[in-house]
Amino acid sequence: xxxxxxxxxxxxxxxxxxxxxxxxxxxxxxxxxxxxxxxxxxxxxxxxxxxxxxxxxxxxxxxxxxxxxxxxxxxxxxxxxxxxxxxxxxxxxxxxxxxxxxxxxxxxxxxxxxxxxxxxxxxxxxxxxxxxxxxxxxxxxxxxxxxxxxxxxxxxxx
Amino acid sequence: xxxxxxxxxxxxxxxxxxxxxxxxxxxxxxxxxxxxxxxxxxxxxxxxxxxxxxxxxxxxxxxxxxxxxxxxxxxxxxxxxxxxxxxxxxxxxxxxxxxxxxxxxxxxxxxxxxxxxxxxxxxxxxxxxxxxxxxxxxxxxxxxxxxxxxxxxxxxxxxxxxxxxxxxxxxxxxxxxxxxxx
Numbered sequence: 001x002x003x004x005x006x007x008x009x010x011x012x013x014x015x016x017x018x019x020x021x022x023x024x025x026x027x028x029x030x031x032x033x034x035x036x037x038x039x040x041x042x043x044x045x046x047x048x049x050x051x052x053x054x055x056x057x058x059x060x061x062x063x064x065x066x067x068x069x070x071x072x073x074x075x076x077x078x079x080x081x082x083x084x085x086x087x088x089x090x091x092x093x094x095x096x097x098x099x100x101x102x103x104x105x106x107x108x109x110x111x112x113x114x115x116x117x118x119x120x121x122x123x124x125x126x127x128x129x130x131x132x133x134x135x136x137x138x139x140x141x142x143x144x145x146x147x148x149x150x151x152x153x154x155x156x157x158x
Numbered sequence: 159x160x161x162x163x164x165x166x167x168x169x170x171x172x173x174x175x176x177x178x179x180x181x182x183x184x185x186x187x188x189x190x191x192x193x194x195x196x197x198x199x200x201x202x203x204x205x206x207x208x209x210x211x212x213x214x215x216x217x218x219x220x221x222x223x224x225x226x227x228x229x230x231x232x233x234x235x236x237x238x239x240x241x242x243x244x245x246x247x248x249x250x251x252x253x254x255x256x257x258x259x260x261x262x263x264x265x266x267x268x269x270x271x272x273x274x275x276x277x278x279x280x281x282x283x284x285x286x287x288x289x290x291x292x293x294x295x296x297x298x299x300x301x302x303x304x305x306x307x308x309x310x311x312x313x314x315x316x317x318x319x320x321x322x323x324x325x326x327x328x329x330x331x332x333x334x335x336x337x338x339x340x
Contacts, residue, residue, distance in 0.1 A: 049296035052189060062261070063296055066287050091201075091294040093194035123163060 023060045030072055039072045042084055046071070047098050055098055193302070193313035194294050200227075200308055201292035205282035208259050208267055214282040215256055221308040224334050225254040226327075228278070228318075229290060229300045231262045232270035237299045240317035241274050247323070248277035253331055257281040260290050260298050303327060305334050 024043070030036040040057060046067060048059035056064040056071075067088070074084050088096050100106050140148065181188065195201075200217045207214030220227070228244060230237045247255055257278035259267045264283060271278075284290050293302065296315070303312040312330050314322055 049191065062287075066291065070288075070291065089194070091194055091292060092296070093191065093294070095191055119163075119166065123167075126163065 023058055023064065024068060025065075028065075028068055028072065030076065035072075035075050038081065039068070039075055042071050042075075042081060043068055045085075045098050046088060047096050049092060049096060190315050191296070193310060195302075195310040195313070197309055197311070200302075200304055200310055201289065203284075203289040203292060205258070205284055205289055208257075208264065208281040208283040213280055215280040216282075217308055219280070220256075220304045221306065223254055223306050224331055225256055225304045227256050227258060227302040227304060229258050229260045229284075229293070229295050229298045231260045231298050232266040233262065234260075234298045236317040238274070240299055240319070241277070243318045243320065243323060244277040245275050248279075252323075255279055258289065258293075259283045260295065261285065261287045301327075303330060 024040070030039060043057035044055045046056045048054045048056045048061055048064040048067075050061035050063050051059045054064075056067045071084055074087070079087075085097065089101075094101055100109060102110055200220055202217045204216055205214060226247065244255065247253060255278055257280070259281060261284065267283070287295075293300075294313075299317055301314045301318055302310055303314075305311050311334065312327065314326065318327075
């Protein structure tokens with residue numbers, strides 16, 4: 001048993017070293033590790049429009065490669081993260097951001113879950129109130145109790 | 159009052175279903191994106207002409223008349239598919255047609271046009287694909303309809319077909335031309 005446990009622990013430990021597969025090629029990387037880290041962070045938030053569910057950091061498409069180079073070029077030139085995102089949104093639209101922006105047209109997207117939660121809670125409260133009211137209704141009358149016991153007896157006989 | 163609120167989830171559910179079913183019924187491809195440049199000025203790029211003996215163009219040359227700007231490449235399969243339509247547009251003089259040769263080798267592009275015919279009035283070469291990024295290109299072939307003020311009015315991703323020309327482009331071109339007459 002302890003052997004299995006030890007093995008599992010080792011296997012789990014190995015998982016720590018698993019890195020997501022990336023498409024960034026060694027010659028694309030920037031010499032400055034801080035800038036490179038920012039480049040990676042930005043790239044992971046930019047959608048590759050060729051593959052559409054991959055970031056440009058993951059994608060091998062030529063456009064993704066070009067955009068990775070562009071991001072790094074802009075970073076080296078001193079652009080801020082927002083400037084780079086804005087540059088891309090101007091050309092490709094919000095869809096290029098893997099994280100949808102927070103603005104009037106996306107309020108429903110961001111607030112939607114909250115609205116559903118509130119409506120859900122509201123309904124739960126209503127249902128609970130109703131069942132409580134039902135439970136506290138007046139007790140059975142003498143007549144009702146007699147007919148109930150009769151019905152139960154009948155059931156026992158069959 | 160308490161009852162009506164229980165109908166709400168169903169209404170919301172059917173609303174959501176309808177919203178998502180419409181594109182399925184209309185068979186629209188969700189991978190095709192509208193251009194972010196619609197109703198905006200074409201990007202200002204200074205690109206070199208593809209041929210030495212044929213002039214190139216820039217954003218200023220797009221002012222003055224409706225134009226189709228087509229991104230193509232000799233390595234791009236679907237570009238071959240749409241080439242007949244481009245030739246037809248050029249022969250029938252449907253609309254002014256300019257080309258941007260995307261990330262191509264000059265010799266290969268010239269060979270391609272020699273072989274299949276050259277439908278373009280003017281062609282520039284975008285060797286590194288940077289101008290294409292300014293246009294928001296994400297897959298060749300792409301075709302942009304530019305109005306006479308030099309603003310992007312429509313973008314088609316993928317090969318042009320007879321149907322796209324008739325049903326998508328022509329109505330907008332007619333609309334733009336009618337506006338000119340007023």
